Amino acid sequence: MSADQEQRTIRCLVAKVGLDGHDRGAHVIARAFRDAGFEVIYSGLHRAPEEIVQAAVQEDVDVLGISILSGAHNTLVPKVIEGLKEYDAFDDTLVLVGGIIPDEDKEELLELGVAEVFGPGTPMEETVEFVEANAPER
Template identity: 80%
Template sequence: MSTENTETEERTVRCMIAKVGLDGHDRGARVVARAFRDAGFEVIYSGLHKAPDEIVQAAVQEDVDVLGISILSGAHNTLVPKVIAGLEEYGAKEDTLVLVGGVIPEEDREDLKDEGVAAIFGPGTPIEETIEFVRENAPER
């Protein structure tokens, strides 16, 4: 019998930080990825220039709890809903916390949230705030 006590041992949150589309601005994605790792999360970084479908496949295969999508190209209205639709197709939408980071105009935010984005973190967000959000909202296994 295993003696491990699931009550006291904190579960490791699995996160994927993903760059979708052609946008190569990865400074924020890399900083957040490293900060998540330092915060004790398990982190996978997608690498650049991924199609929405590639991200969905990877997120599903890696069975992540949190998917952080970084996008600064202005193509968020097209690409983010595609990722979410993909997760839904695999039945993974419900147990994946989807976050978006980058330059997202105010008027696009509601639509993205309606699609299923849990939170949007714009420029200047303290990383601690993002980490806290993940700790509080990462889905239970």
């Protein structure tokens, strides 16, 4: 729209959903996003999908990055997406999933509305550039 739009800081919520207790990856992403100049909120461990939805809606984030290493992505991600839709927040939130996601599940997540799935070993610049290129316009 106008020039000031480009200078807007991108707000991200880095979220850990479910019982999976490993957040080293989420921490690394959170720091990389911070270093890239984004505003970052980290949810902390063991959040319910509903809590993540509330945080994403209330914090008015542009990007929601969900880190899942437990294999429960097919249960948890749809719940988060449904919740975002309920609050009319899905259309202008970039939803990313990171962690251990088998290739055969990736397609399903993308169809659900996840913008991209990042697996182990993804270069940090790739994730940051993806967010910069795809963060929703407001």
